[in-house]
Amino acid sequence: MRNLRSRAAALLLSIPPLLAAADYDILIRNARVIDGSGNAWFRADVAVKDGHIAAIGRLNNSSATRTIDAQERVVAPGFIDVHTHIEGGVERNPRGDNFLLDGVTTVITGNCGGSELNLAAWFDKLDQRGLGLNVASLVGHNSVRREVMGAANRPASPAEIQTMQSLVDRAMRDGAVGFSTGLEYVPGTYSNTAEVVALAKAAAAYGGVYTSHMRDEGIHEIEAITEAVNVGKEAGMPVEISHLKIDRRRIWGASDQSLALIEKFRREGVDVVADQYPYDRASTNLGIRLPSWALADGKIKERLADPATRRKIAEEMKQNLDGMGEPDYSFATVARFTPNTTYEGKTIPEINGLKGRTPGADNEIETIFDLMNAGGAGMTYRLMGEADIERIMRYPFTAIASDGGITELGVGNPHPRSYGTNARVLAEYVRSRGVLTLEDAIRRMTSLPARTFSLRDRGLLREGLAADLVVFDPQRVEDRATYSKPHQYSQGFDFVLVNGNIVVDDGKLTNARGGRTLRHNR
Ligand SMILES: [Zn+2]
Numbered sequence: 240m241r242n243l244r245s246r247a248a249a250l251l252l253s254i255p256p257l258l259a260a261a262d263y264d265i266l267i268r269n270a271r272v273i274d275g276s277g278n279a280w281f282r283a284d285v286a287v288k289d290g291h292i293a294a295i296g297r298l299n300n301s302s303a304t305r306t307i308d309a310q311e312r313v314v315a316p317g318f319i320d321v322h323t324h325i326e327g328g329v330e331r332n333p334r335g336d337n338f339l340l341d342g343v344t345t346v347i348t349g350n351c352g353g354s355e356l357n358l359a360a361w362f363d364k365l366d367q368r369g370l371g372l373n374v375a376s377l378v379g380h381n382s383v384r385r386e387v388m389g390a391a392n393r394p395a396s397p398a399e400i401q402t403m404q405s406l407v408d409r410a411m412r413d414g415a416v417g418f419s420t421g422l423e424y425v426p427g428t429y430s431n432t433a434e435v436v437a438l439a440k441a442a443a444a445y446g447g448v449y450t451s452h453m454r455d456e457g458i459h460e461i462e463a464i465t466e467a468v469n470v471g472k473e474a475g476m477p478v479e480i481s482h483l484k485i486d487r488r489r490i491w492g493a494s495d496q497s498l499a500l501i502e503k504f505r506r507e508g509v510d511v512v513a514d515q516y517p518y519d520r521a522s523t524n525l526g527i528r529l530p531s532w533a534l535a536d537g538k539i540k541e542r543l544a545d546p547a548t549r550r551k552i553a554e555e556m557k558q559n560l561d562g563m564g565e566p567d568y569s570f571a572t573v574a575r576f577t578p579n580t581t582y583e584g585k586t587i588p589e590i591n592g593l594k595g596r597t598p599g600a601d602n603e604i605e606t607i608f609d610l611m612n613a614g615g616a617g618m619t620y621r622l623m624g625e626a627d628i629e630r631i632m633r634y635p636f637t638a639i640a641s642d643g644g645i646t647e648l649g650v651g652n653p654h655p656r657s658y659g660t661n662a663r664v665l666a667e668y669v670r671s672r673g674v675l676t677l678e679d680a681i682r683r684m685t686s687l688p689a690r691t692f693s694l695r696d697r698g699l700l701r702e703g704l705a706a707d708l709v710v711f712d713p714q715r716v717e718d719r720a721t722y723s724k725p726h727q728y729s730q731g732f733d734f735v736l737v738n739g740n741i742v743v744d745d746g747k748l749t750n751a752r753g754g755r756t757l758r759h760n761r
Contacts, residue, residue, distance in 0.1 A: 261302040261303050261304045262286070262288075262301040262302050262303060263286040263287060263288045263293055263294070263298075263301060263302070263303040263304070264287050264288050264289070264303060264304050264305065264739060265286070265287040265303055265304070265305045265306075265307065265706075265736070265739065265741070266284060266285075266286050266287075266298060266301060266302075266303035266305070266306045266307070267284060267285045267286075267287075267306075267307045267309050267314055267708070267710065267734075268284045268298075268306060268307070268308050268309060269282075269284070269308055269309050269310055269311060270282070270283060270284065270285055270309035270311075270312065270313070270314040270710070271309075271311060271312065271313050271314070272285065272295065272313075272314050272315075272700055273313050273314070273315045273677065273678050273681045273700075274315075274316070274699055274700040274701070275315060275316040275681055275682060275685035275686040275689075275698055275699040275700055276682060276686055276699060277678055277679055277681075277682035277686075278678060279678060280313065280677075280678065283295050283296050283297070284296065284297065284298040284299075284301075285314050285700065285708070286298055286301060286303065287706040287708070287736065287739045288739070289739065290705065290706055290738040290739035290740075291703060291704065291705060291706050291739065292700060292701065292702055292703065292704050292705075292706050292708075293702065294702060295700065295701075295702060305741070307710065307734055309710055312710050312711060312712045312733065313677070313709075313710070313711055313712070313713055314700070314708055314709070314710050315681045315684075315685065315700065315708070315709050315711075316681075316685040316686070316697065316698055316699055316700050316704075316707060316708065316709075317342065317343065317344025317345065317685075317697075317707030317708055317709050317735065317736070317737065318341075318342045318343045318344060318345075318639075318661050318684040318685060318709065319343075319344070319345045319346075319347070319684065319685060319688040319689055319692070319694065319697065319698055320338065320343045320345070320346045320347070320639075320640050320641050320643075320660070320661075320684075320688075321346075321347045321450075321479070321514055321638055321640045321688040321691065321692055322347070322350050322450075322481055322482060322514050322516070322640035322641065322642045323338075323346040323347060323348045323350065323640070323641060323642070323643055323644060324348060324350060324351070324353065324642070324643070324644045325346055325348045325374065325644050325645045326348060326349070326353070326354070326355055327644070328644045328645030328646065328647070329348075329365060329370070329374065329645050330364075330368070331645070331647060332645050332646075332647065333365065333368040333369060333370050333371060333752070334370075334371030334372075334742075334748070334752065335370070335371045335372045335645050335754075336371070336645075336648070336728070336748055337643070337645060337646045337657050337658045337728065338371075338372055338641075338643075338645065338657075339371055339372060339732075339735050339737075339742050339743055339748065340658075340728040340729055340732060340735075340743060340748070341641075341658060341659060341660060341661045341662055341718075341728075341729045341732065342661045342662070342684075342709040342711065342729070342732040342735060343372060343641075343661065344372050344373060344707035344708075344709070344735065344736075344737045344754075345372060345373040345374075345375065345694065345697060345707065345754075345757065346372060346373070346374055346375070347374075347375045347376065347377065347416060347688075347692055348374060348375075348376050348377070349376040349377035349378060349379050349415070349419055350377060350379070350419050350421075350450060350452070350481060350642070351379070351381075351419060351420075351421035351424065351452040351481060352379040352380040352381030352382065352419055352420045352421030352422070352424060352427045352452065353379045353381050353382055353419075353421060353424075354376055354377055354378050354379035354382050354410070354415075354419065355376065355382070356378070356382055356383065356386060356406060356410065357413075358376055358378065358410050358413035358414060358415055359413040359414070361376075362374075362376075362413065362414065362756040362758060365756055366755055366756055369752035370752060370754030370755055370756070371737065371742055371752055371753065371754050372737055372742075372753075372754040373697075373707070373737065373738070373754045373755060373756070373757050374754065374755075374756050374757065375414075375416050375692065375694070375756070375757040375758075375759065376414075376415055376416065377415055377416055377417050377418060377419040377447075377448075377450060378406070378407050378410035378411065378415040378417075378418055378419070378442065379418075379419045379420075379421070380418065380419065380420040380421065380422075380427045380430070380435065380438060381420075381421050381424055381425075381426060381427040383403045383406045383407060383438065384403060384426045384427060384429075384430065385426055386403075386406060387399050387402045387403050387406070388426065389426070389536065389537075390425050390426045390429075390534070390535055390536050390537050391426065391429065391535070391536065392426075392429045392531075392532060392535035392536070393429065394429075394430070394431055394434065395430065395434050400434060400437050400438070403434075403437075403438055404437060404438055404440075404441045405441075407438050407441035407442055408441045408444075411441065411442050411444070411445040411447055411759075412445070413758070414756070414757075414758025414759050414760065415442070415445075415447065415759060416447060416448060416692045416693060416757075416759045417442055417447035417448035417449060417450060417476070417692070417759075418438060418439050418441070418442035418447055418448075418449055418450070419449075419450045419451070419452075419481075420435055420449075420450070420451045420452065420470075421452040422435075422451065422452065422453060422454040422463075422466075423452060423453070423454060423455070423456075423527060424452070424527070425526070425531060425534045425535070426535075428454070428531045429531070429535070432466055432469065432470065435470050436469075436470050436473045436474055439470050439471075439473075439474035439476060440473075440474045440475075442474070442476065443474040443475050443476035445759070446476075446693065446759070447476060447759070448476060448477045448478070448479055448691055448692060448693070449467070449470055449471050449474065449476050449477070449478050449479070450478075450479040450480075450481050451467040451470070451478070451479075451480060451481055452481045452482065453466070453467055453480065453481070454466065456482075456483075456484050456485065456486040457485065457486050457487035457489075457490060457563070458487065458489075458490060458562065460485065460493065460497055461496060461497065461500060464480065464497060464500050464501065464504075465500070467480055467511075468504050468509055468511055471509060471510070471511065472509060477510035477511070477512075477691060478509065478510065478511040478512075479511075479512055479513065479514060479638075479691055480501070480511065480512070480513040480514070481513075481514060481642075482514060482515060482516055482521075482640070482642050483497065483513040483514070483515050483631050483637065484515070484521070484622075484623050484627065484628075484631065485497070485623065485624070485627045486521060486620075486622040486623060487562070487563040487564055487565075487622060488563065488564040488565060488622070488624070489562070489563060489564030490564075491623075491624035491626065491627060492624070492626060492627065493627075494626075494627040494630045494631050495630060497631075498630065498631065498634050501513065501634070501636075505636075512636040512637070512638065512687070512691055513631070513634070513636065513637045513638070514637065514638040514639070514640035514688075515628070515631050515632060515637050515638070515639065515640065516639075516640060516641055516642045516643075516656045516660055517628065517632065517639065517656075517660060517663050517664050517667065517668060518623075518628075518654070518655070518656050518660075518663075519621055519622070519623045519624070519625065519628065520572075520619045520620055520621045520622065520623070520654065520722065521619065521620045521622050521623070522574065522617070522618065522619045522620070522642070522653070522654035522656070523617075523618060523620070524615055524616070524617060524618060525571075525573075525607065525610055525611060525615050525616040525617075525618050526539070526611065526615050528556060528559075528568075528571070528607060529552060529556060529607075529611070530552060530555045530556070530559075533548075533552045539611055539612075540611075540612055543608050543611065543612060549608070552608075553601070553604045553605075553608075556604050556607075557600055557601070557604065560600055563622075566600070567587075567588055567598070567599065567600050567603055568586070568587035568588060568600065568603045568607070569586050569587070569588050570586075570620055570621045570622060571586060571587045571618055571619075571620050572584065572585065572586050572587075572618065572619045572620075572621075572652075572722070573585055573586075573587070573590065573610075573616050573617070573618060573652070574616070574617040574618055574619050574651060574652045574653055574654065575616060575617030575651040575652065575653070576610065576613075576616040576617070577614075578613045578614065579613075580651075582610075582616070583651060583652040584652045584723065587603050587606055587607060588603055590606055590610075591603045591605075591606040594606055594609070617651070617653075619652075619654050619722065629668070629672070629674050632664075632668060632674055632675065633674060633675070636687065637683060638683050638684070638687045638688045638691070639660060639661060639664050639680070639683045639684045640660070640688070641656045641657060641660035641661075642654075642656060643656045643657030643658075643660065644657055645657075646658065646725075646726070648726050649726050652725060653725050653726075654722075654725065655718070655720030655721055655722060655725040656720075657720075657725075658718070658719070658720035658725060658726070658727060658728060658729060659718025659719065659720040659727075659729050660718075661684055661729070662716050662717055662718035662719075662729035662730070662731065662732070663718035663729075664680050664684075665677070665680060665711075665713060665716045666716055666717045666718055667718075668680070669713070670713065670714070670716075677713055685697075685698045685699065686698040686699050693759060694757065705738055705739075706736055706738060706739035707736060707737055707738065708734070708735070708736040709732050709734070709735050709736075710732075710733050710734035710735075711731050711732045711733060712731055712733070715730070715731045716729070716730065716731030716732065717729065717730045717731055730746075732746075733745055733746050736753070737751075737753030737754050738753045738754070738755065739753070740752070740753030741753075742754075
């Protein structure tokens, strides 16, 4: 009896631990770890458990439910894209395919002054739908001002400022990460600095950051940077200059002065950094080519119908074109024009020709007026020089960010930055041109943005932080989206994990929804 019992016990002990719980959920072996700090890569295994990074090191004797052999590929923190516009797109595609396949695991939306206003309700809706990536949001000045004052071209009254402040305050309590402006756009362009400071203070009270699409990104960029920094100083908050660039041919090269000014402010103790997308074309609406007074109160059609006003608008547009150093509108390509999608992908001079008009700025302005009368258009504008792009990228405190949105595959002719920003930096600016080291490029996609937007549990590969991870081969990673064929996903991000969920598995999207809203609290 005794013998039997001990034999049974021996049998039990000899059963391999098939049913025993594995040490980890996921184990990535044989990786070169780039941890997001900017430090040189090192060899290690990375273990994930319960959505977090559980261990980094030599984990030979550990088991996991799923093991991924990195085969010497890089493992890095998932990329944090701090400059996006996903409102609208995320409701249609809550997985965010174009971002995930470009290595992005967290986006910050609500940039350039445009955001949802009832963030608590919006965040709840997104969490219920099930997000592919993590989403945080700023509260936008233009959205707040439009809610209170419409598109009025005048300063805000004290009562209006108070109402706007209460909207910013509510959004911050709902978890916004800061306050954004788009001072080149209607209606933010009608505001003065005092108004911006008053609203920024409401965000600063909750530890928010101030991000600004500045009033000017060309001739008056120095004044615009100074205004952005002064808002941060007066409100008492850090500043992020959005999509830093020099957007006119006539002053290409002036980025050295912009960066010197930013550096001067930093030395004086101002916390100011920038973000950038790695392309020579901007992307925005057609209305931005018109003088802002012409767009006030949404009355562009009425103004164009009045011959004298129409002439005045055309005159200012021609002066502006001269000032940019552009002979005509061949820098301007239609990206989205729903009344006639055959215009998408064509330049303004090409559309001008289709309309039977002779070439030249005067007729092209008439063509622009036609498009504005039909409701306006989404555009790309070839405005930046490579020397400025590279110089801004080399600046140590420039983060990589797309300024993109969640796309619908095949719809419209969007800017390729929504698909390829991070892959393009790694393929073109790291691998081909050697503008940045791989480790420094990753830092600008991870820990630098996490720092600025107070995402304290992400952006670094450290035990205990959220398991947002990308696995890629730096020799193979490649952006494929181009201006003429934008609807192409990046290649080479073989595995992407969001909060410990595998959302890209061997290069293919899975059905896992690993993302969630990230609500800021002080
Ligand atoms: Zn912008």
